[in-house]
Amino acid sequence: MTATYSTADTAVPHIDIAIVGAGFGGLGAAIRLEQEGRSDFLIFERDTAVGGTWHVNTYPGAQCDIPSALYSFSFAPNPNWTRLYPLQPEIEQYLDDCTDRFGIRNRIRFGHEVLDATWDDERAQWVVRTSGGTWTSRILIGALGPFSEPATPAIAGLDSFSGSVFHSANWDHDYCVKGRRLAVIGTGASAVQFVPRLAPEAGHLTLFQRTPTWILPHPDRPISDSAKSVFEKFPPAQRAMRRMFDLFQEALVPGLIRHRSLLAPLTALGRAHLRRxxxxxxxxxxxxxxxxxxxKRPTFSNKFYPALCRKNVTVETTGIDAIVPEGIVTTDGTVHEVDAIVLGTGFTVAGHSGFRRIVGRGGTSLADTWPGGEMSSYRGTTVHGFPNFFMLLGPNSVVYTSQVVTIEAQVNYILAALRAMDSHAISALEVSRRAQTEFADHTDELLAGSVWNSGGCSSYYLSPSGRNVTYWPGSVRNFTRRMSTIELDHYHCRSAAAGVDPTLVTTKDLV
Known part of the structure; x- marks a missing residue:
């Protein structure tokens, strides 16, 4: 039965847990909550379907760079993946299937964009205002996703261009590229995938590159029917495959964090691939x-380099000065006349607009707490000043493997926190400033010599000050272990009951 919260002029429905976003994070949290018997929750999703980035990013060639066996929930293996590295439609379908398989579709409010979520300190609850109504909740879980807000480059005159302009995350499928003069800005993971699809159709394609990408041979291949049959009839085989890929990703961590010489074989492979x-x-x-x-994050492709070798493709490394109605002007004064501009410029991660909409104690938003993208958290999940708020894939939570692994570990941590709150009658749980600062300082120390921090590039991994705000400073095993317990002495606990003692609450029985 849904409770109500009365304001001065209206009654607002109350739920126990509000989840923002129906991508991997939001769905993963919802499914585990349902499995734990916590059914009083709603997911607020601004779009019309589940999937998050895998629903929105429909550009030609969109594909995951993590093996399918690893890029799925551990509690919901899919024996019917058709490729070793899944394409966008199949990932979206997988998430849609999970939504129905675990019976959570009726708890999703589609077309409900969260306008703001504000902490009510007096009542120890969140007030969640959406485009479809207002709710209050005891708990708020932010599953915004780091790749949900396309980044538009600040290039003078972009709005003056007379042709078509679209971002890879908002692909214009109605635009016919055949015979057109195309400009692509950016050479990140998305461009590496869609440029080979555009080049054969375009009259001419000019790729504007600021920084080249490390590209390795792509090991993707179809999964045979016999292999799918084995996975379906003998699930341990697919679990073993998942474990194998996990260990391979883990093997890279020492080289990325401490011993860069261990990356020499991959460096040589990338150079050989380019030469070949x-x-x-x-x-x-x-x-x-x-x-x-x-x-920077390397990527896989067997088609990108050959596409750039085509006679109708030009790689332009001179910087962009401005955009005019007829095309792009580079800093040498050349005007590149084009019919359409495709932006492969990635996403706004540190400056996500959603951070302005989550408002904690004292009217301070996450954006206020993280000025200029200087993000900080406790274990990538909780933030001082934001009681009863948990975020997925927050600062310094990403492990060098599948982000789904990160999400599952964080959800287990959240479940442990909820159990602790219930058992100790805690009405408000907020990480202490000291615990958060100590975590950030320790993380900075461990990542100082990492390739991400000192490898000679700029990336979204780093804040404007050069602090790594993305990666966990260790292996996934280390992350999972650290997230397997919640230490209440790292938190401020407000309780109706007196004498709440710091307690170690394990999540091992939740895995």
Whole structure:
């Protein structure tokens, strides 16, 4: 039965837990809550379907760079993946299937964009205002997703362009590229996937590159029917496959964090791949990264380099000065006339607009707490000043493997926190400033010599001050272990009952 919260002029429905976002994070949290018998929750999703980034990003060639066996929930393996590395439609379908399989669709409010969520300190609850109504909740889980807000480059005159402009995350499927003069800005993971699809159709394609990407041979291949049959009839086989990929990703961590020489074989592989596929020495020089392997996220492709070798493709490394109605002006004064501009410029991570909408104690938003993108948290999950708020894939929570692994560990941590709150009659749980600062300082110390921090590149991993705000400073085993307990002495606990003692609450029985 839904309770109500009365304001001065209206009654507002009350739920125990509000979840923002129906991507991997929001769905993963909802499913585990349901499995734990915590059914009094709602997911607020601004879009019309589940999937998050995998619903929105429908550009040609959209594909995950993590193996399908690893890019899925451990509690919901899919024996019917058709490829080793899944394409966007299949990932979206997987999440849609999970929504029905675990019976949570009726708890999703589609078309409900969260306008703001504000902490009511007097009542120890959140007031969640959406485009479809207002609710209050005891707990707020933020599953905004780091890749949910496309980044538009600040280029003078972009709005003056007379042709078509669209971001890879908002692909214009009605635009016919055949025979057109196309400009692509950016050479990140998305561009590496969609450029090979555009090049054969375009009259001419100009790729504007600021920084080249490390690219490795793509090991993707179809999964045979016989393999799918084995996975369905003998699930341990797929679990073993998942474990194998997990261990491979984990093996890279020492090289990324401490011993860069361990990355030498991958550096050599990337260079050999470039030499093998690009024979023109001038073009090859343009495409050779000058920073250490791993400083930016490397990607896989067997088609990107050949696409750039086509006669109708030009790689332009001169900087962009401005955009005019007829095209793009580079800093040497050249006007590149084009019919359409495709932005492969990634996403706004540190400055996500959602951070302005989550308002904690004293009317302070996450954006206020993290000025200029200087994000900080406790174990990537809780933030001082924001009681009863848990975030997924928060600052310094990402492990160098599947983000789904991170999400599951964080959800287990949240479940442990909820159990502790219930058993100790805690009405408000807030991480202490000291615990958060100590975690941040320790993280900074461990990551100082990492390839992400000192590999000679700039990336969304780092804040404007150069602090790594993305990665966990260790292995996934270390992360899972640290997230397997919640230490209440790291938190301020407000309780109706007197004498709440700091307690160690384990999540091992929740795995």
């Amino acid at each position: 596929q690009v024979k023109d020495p001038i073009l090859r020089e343009k495409l050779t990264p000058s920073y250490a392997f791993g400083c």
